[in-house]
Amino acid sequence: MEIDAPTDRRVVDLLREDLLLTGTKESCGAGDCGACTILVDGETRLSCLMLAAQLEGRDILTIEGLSRDGALHPVQNAFVEHGAVQCGFCTPGMALASVDLLNRNPDPTREEIRDALAGNLCRCTGYQKIVDSVEIAAVALRSKAGS
Amino acid sequence: MKDQDQLAEYTSARSAPPVRNRPLAIGVAVVRSDAHEKVTGQTKYAADYYSRNMLWAGVKRAGVPHARLQGIETDRAAQVPGVVRILTHKDISGPNRQGVIRKDQPVLVDDKVRHCGDAVALVIAETKTSLRNALDLIALDLAPLPAVTNAEQALEKDSPLVHEDNAEGNVLLKGDLKIGAGQEAEKECDVVLEACFETPRQEHAYLETEAGWACVDEDGKLSIVCSTQTPFRDRMELAEALGLDSSRIRIIAPYLGGAFGGKDGVTVQSLLALAAMNSGGRPVKMWWDREESFLSGTKRHCARMYYRLGAKSDGSLHLLEVRLYLDTGPYDHLGGVVLALALEHAGGPYRIPNAVLKGWAVYTNNPIGGAFRGFGVPQVTAAMEQMIDMLAAKLEMDPLEIRLKNAVKRGAKNCVGKTLVSSTGAVECLETLSKHQLWKGREAWKSAAGQFKHRGVGIASVMQASGYGPVVPDVANAKIELTTAGRIRVYCGVVDMGQGNAGTNLQIAGSILGQDSCNMELILPDTDLTLPSGSASASRCTYTFANALIGAAEILKERILQRSADMLMARGAEELALVPGGVRRLTDGRELSLEFLAQFLNDSERVVTYRFRAPIAPDHVTLDEGLRLHGMPHTLFSYGAHLAWIEIDELTGQVDVKRYLAVSDCGKVINPETYEQQIHGGIAHGLGLALSEDFEAVDGKIMTPDLMTYIIPTASDLPKIDSVPVEIYEPTGPFGLKGVGEIATNGPLPAIANAVADALGIRVFRFPLTPERILEALKNKRQET
Numbered sequence: 040m041e042i043d044a045p046t047d048r049r050v051v052d053l054l055r056e057d058l059l060l061t062g063t064k065e066s067c068g069a070g071d072c073g074a075c076t077i078l079v080d081g082e083t084r085l086s087c088l089m090l091a092a093q094l095e096g097r098d099i100l101t102i103e104g105l106s107r108d109g110a111l112h113p114v115q116n117a118f119v120e121h122g123a124v125q126c127g128f129c130t131p132g133m134a135l136a137s138v139d140l141l142n143r144n145p146d147p148t149r150e151e152i153r154d155a156l157a158g159n160l161c162r163c164t165g166y167q168k169i170v171d172s173v174e175i176a177a178v179a180l181r182s183k184a185g186s
Numbered sequence: 187m188k189d190q191d192q193l194a195e196y197t198s199a200r201s202a203p204p205v206r207n208r209p210l211a212i213g214v215a216v217v218r219s220d221a222h223e224k225v226t227g228q229t230k231y232a233a234d235y236y237s238r239n240m241l242w243a244g245v246k247r248a249g250v251p252h253a254r255l256q257g258i259e260t261d262r263a264a265q266v267p268g269v270v271r272i273l274t275h276k277d278i279s280g281p282n283r284q285g286v287i288r289k290d291q292p293v294l295v296d297d298k299v300r301h302c303g304d305a306v307a308l309v310i311a312e313t314k315t316s317l318r319n320a321l322d323l324i325a326l327d328l329a330p331l332p333a334v335t336n337a338e339q340a341l342e343k344d345s346p347l348v349h350e351d352n353a354e355g356n357v358l359l360k361g362d363l364k365i366g367a368g369q370e371a372e373k374e375c376d377v378v379l380e381a382c383f384e385t386p387r388q389e390h391a392y393l394e395t396e397a398g399w400a401c402v403d404e405d406g407k408l409s410i411v412c413s414t415q416t417p418f419r420d421r422m423e424l425a426e427a428l429g430l431d432s433s434r435i436r437i438i439a440p441y442l443g444g445a446f447g448g449k450d451g452v453t454v455q456s457l458l459a460l461a462a463m464n465s466g467g468r469p470v471k472m473w474w475d476r477e478e479s480f481l482s483g484t485k486r487h488c489a490r491m492y493y494r495l496g497a498k499s500d501g502s503l504h505l506l507e508v509r510l511y512l513d514t515g516p517y518d519h520l521g522g523v524v525l526a527l528a529l530e531h532a533g534g535p536y537r538i539p540n541a542v543l544k545g546w547a548v549y550t551n552n553p554i555g556g557a558f559r560g561f562g563v564p565q566v567t568a569a570m571e572q573m574i575d576m577l578a579a580k581l582e583m584d585p586l587e588i589r590l591k592n593a594v595k596r597g598a599k600n601c602v603g604k605t606l607v608s609s610t611g612a613v614e615c616l617e618t619l620s621k622h623q624l625w626k627g628r629e630a631w632k633s634a635a636g637q638f639k640h641r642g643v644g645i646a647s648v649m650q651a652s653g654y655g656p657v658v659p660d661v662a663n664a665k666i667e668l669t670t671a672g673r674i675r676v677y678c679g680v681v682d683m684g685q686g687n688a689g690t691n692l693q694i695a696g697s698i699l700g701q702d703s704c705n706m707e708l709i710l711p712d713t714d715l716t717l718p719s720g721s722a723s724a725s726r727c728t729y730t731f732a733n734a735l736i737g738a739a740e741i742l743k744e745r746i747l748q749r750s751a752d753m754l755m756a757r758g759a760e761e762l763a764l765v766p767g768g769v770r771r772l773t774d775g776r777e778l779s780l781e782f783l784a785q786f787l788n789d790s791e792r793v794v795t796y797r798f799r800a801p802i803a804p805d806h807v808t809l810d811e812g813l814r815l816h817g818m819p820h821t822l823f824s825y826g827a828h829l830a831w832i833e834i835d836e837l838t839g840q841v842d843v844k845r846y847l848a849v850s851d852c853g854k855v856i857n858p859e860t861y862e863q864q865i866h867g868g869i870a871h872g873l874g875l876a877l878s879e880d881f882e883a884v885d886g887k888i889m890t891p892d893l894m895t896y897i898i899p900t901a902s903d904l905p906k907i908d909s910v911p912v913e914i915y916e917p918t919g920p921f922g923l924k925g926v927g928e929i930a931t932n933g934p935l936p937a938i939a940n941a942v943a944d945a946l947g948i949r950v951f952r953f954p955l956t957p958e959r960i961l962e963a964l965k966n967k968r969q970e971t
Binding site for chain 2: 055056059060061062063064065066067068069071072074101102103105106109111115118119120122124125126127128129130131134152153154156157158159160161162163164165166167168169170
């Protein structure tokens with residue numbers, strides 16, 4: 040897609056206010072919490088620290104784009120089925136960070152999952168069910184890849 | 187999109203229809219109804235509301251802790267392009283005072299600044315940039331006053347006063363209870379221990395900061411969408427503060443991005459209302475950024491607690507003397523209620539025949555102390571559970587044994603003299619803990635510590651009351667409807683801030699009415715559509731509302747079956763059953779769809795409402811009307827027993843929690859997944875408070891203004907948590923349930939502190955247990971020996 044934006048418009052504002060894609064959240068505006076996580080060319084980036092100019096020519100994935108044709112991504116499905124969602128505000132960023140992790144490391148240990156998600160703060164869950172979900176999603180993705 | 191269309195789309199915040207059909211039954215881990223929409227980013231929180239023609243509103247904050255307001259210079263700010271209006275207290279026609287119990291907080295400061303986050307001017311602007319620029323250009327003429335920054339010093343005779351018009355000086359509320367023989371009982375004690383404990387101020391740090399959107403329509407009706415735990419109460423509070431008619435105000439609370447007590451009361455509501463009334467009919471949005479949330483929102487009270495515990499040589503507790511000082515900041519914000527609950531829990535879940543309990547919620551110019559999960563109980567539990575361990579060590583008794591020996595049981599009196607008439611699982615939780623592998627295997631684990639590492643294990647016995655106490659009614663009004671489309675619509679009265687009660691409501695109503703999730707829908711709290719049901723707080727959200735909902739659902743069920751019986755010429759409702767999507771005559775299997783049936787019910791017949799009021803304690807443990815109003819005593823308690831395995835690095839002072847066990851008596855479990863979510867989340871808050879969270883203020887100024895300096899636990903900081911429910915049936919609860927929202931927060935501080943003492947042979951009396959404090963304690967110990 041093509042949009043016109045001032046070069047210094049924050050990406051999180053461009054997504055939420057210009058494109059009305061409010062799935063990407065802002066929680067600290069300073070890169071401390073991970074709630075604004077999006078995937079840029081497949082890698083996690085903090086959209087509150089990015090400017091519009093940095094998106095030029097890039098492939099962007101927000102939470103709205105993670106499910107395909109109404110079918111949830113295995114990470115999303117696992118989050119739903121295994122209690123990883125409470126208030127849900129950290130969930131979009133957490134889900135995308137998990138997707139990025141599993142793309143790089145399809146068979147992570149629980150400690151590796153925790154370390155990879157340490158940049159996404161959650162105040163509701165205590166993280167355990169998120170880690171459980173990522174483990175389960177990893178299995179689902181590996182078996183899908185295998186078949 | 188037109189503003190009214192926007193509002194119409196946003197209003198009556200509904201949950202998205204379920205994607206997967208799930209059967210609904212009690213006791214099953216039914217997947218939460220909101221999970222799908224949250225995981226796809228569809229959920230609109232208050233912070234997600236935008237509209238064309240929308241303005242932004244923002245606040246000029248005082249920046250100093252205590253000062254007389256002499257002037258506000260706004261001319262330069264008003265000239266910033268894009269600024270629409272700048273408002274001050276002069277633009278408020280009402281009393282300009284808000285508060286839940288004591289109305290002591292201005293919407294916009296008119297006389298004195300009482301904390302750095304005090305709101306002094308309100309700017310309405312076209313863009314966030316022009317808003318920020320304008321706020322920077324507002325100049326405040328303030329005459330600084332000496333700041334009150336220490337709760338104990340604030341009680342001294344010559345202390346400056348935060349509220350000159352308060353007859354009790356800097357005391358918001360005080361409590362003074364004598365139980366049994368009081369201090370006289372000390373001579374009967376074989377051992378008396380004393381210690382002073384300090385717990386820090388804690389910031390809620392919800393991911394969604396305070397946010398709202400407001401609009402006044404052509405008829406003068408004000409609509410507010412707000413991240414709030416209390417939409418009905420807010421409406422009254424802001425109407426009173428601004429001199430408005432509350433019936434012309436509508437407040438909608440969508441799903442919140444966390445709250446934990448920090449949104450229990452007015453945050454943006456009054457400011458938004460004021461802005462919307464002065465925006466020329468345009469909608470206005472306010473969204474506090476993280477720094478403003480830290481600066482202006484409420485915090486857990488920091489506490490200094492002086493404890494004296496006397497016992498007999500056989501370990502039976504005989505006398506408890508407590509002095510509690512809670513720093514409540516400059517405004518009420520439920521600070522008195524926190525004090526009353528702390529005093530009621532000061533002795534923990536034990537039988538103590540004699541006690542002297544004194545406490546003060548003290549006004550200061552520090553950040554505002556308010557509601558935060560646990561509500562005074564984490565503080566006193568941190569103290570009492572350490573005293574118990576200290577006593578056990580002194581008497582050379584096992585810490586589990588001494589707790590069991592003194593634990594309350596049903597029929598006993600707790601430390602304020604209240605007879606425990608509801609389910610009381612303190613003993614059962616401790617016994618369950620004693621059988622768990624994490625307790626039985628503790629010595630083997632400890633002895634396997636590596637070089638420079640010290641391992642310890644600590645336990646804590648916890649309790650948490652639910653509800654509002656004997657005076658303030660704990661009431662919910664449920665409303666349920668058979669829609670013309672044949673679906674069951676639940677009008678949720680209590681806000682869902684992430685605890686999943688909306689989904690639980692569907693689970694309950696669906697199971698009573700025999701419907702699957704695909705036939706259920708809900709309306710989230712909305713003062714126009716749902717019925718007053720009290721705050722999302724005090725561990726009463728599901729207990730009280732579900733009791734009302736069960737009543738309503740049963741009536742609707744009966745009504746549907748009776749009308750079906752009439753239509754099918756059956757003998758009576760007993761020949762019929764509700765099945766997914768319809769009613770079946772059991773004799774011959776003939777079915778009518780609910781959609782078909784709905785046509786034969788008048789609109790007034792399709793809706794059922796039902797009121798439930800939670801039972802209260804008739805015990806007169808105190809004649810102090812202030813304490814009674816603020817909640818003393820409660821009648822329903824949840825219990826728990828917690829255990830922490832910790833490992834300390836003696837070189838860095840770092841405390842790592844390796845494993846954690848929470849055994850909980852919260853009655854019967856309606857949804858095991860949702861229940862466990864609360865236990866995990868409460869433990870995370872408690873763990874942060876124990877190890878890393880210290881919302882520091884020096885001379886009233888905040889030293890930890892953001893998430894870089896205020897450290898909350900990440901995924902790497904939480905251990906594996908084992909949660910074991912002890913399902914004692916509570917007869918007054920919906921399907922036997924009790925509150926689970928807060929209790930788990932109370933365990934981590936003392937369990938970890940006791941584990942540290944177990945590991946190192948030293949006790950640290952100040953929280954959080956930072957590496958610096960651990961290293962200091964280790965150094966002191968080495969110097970002593």
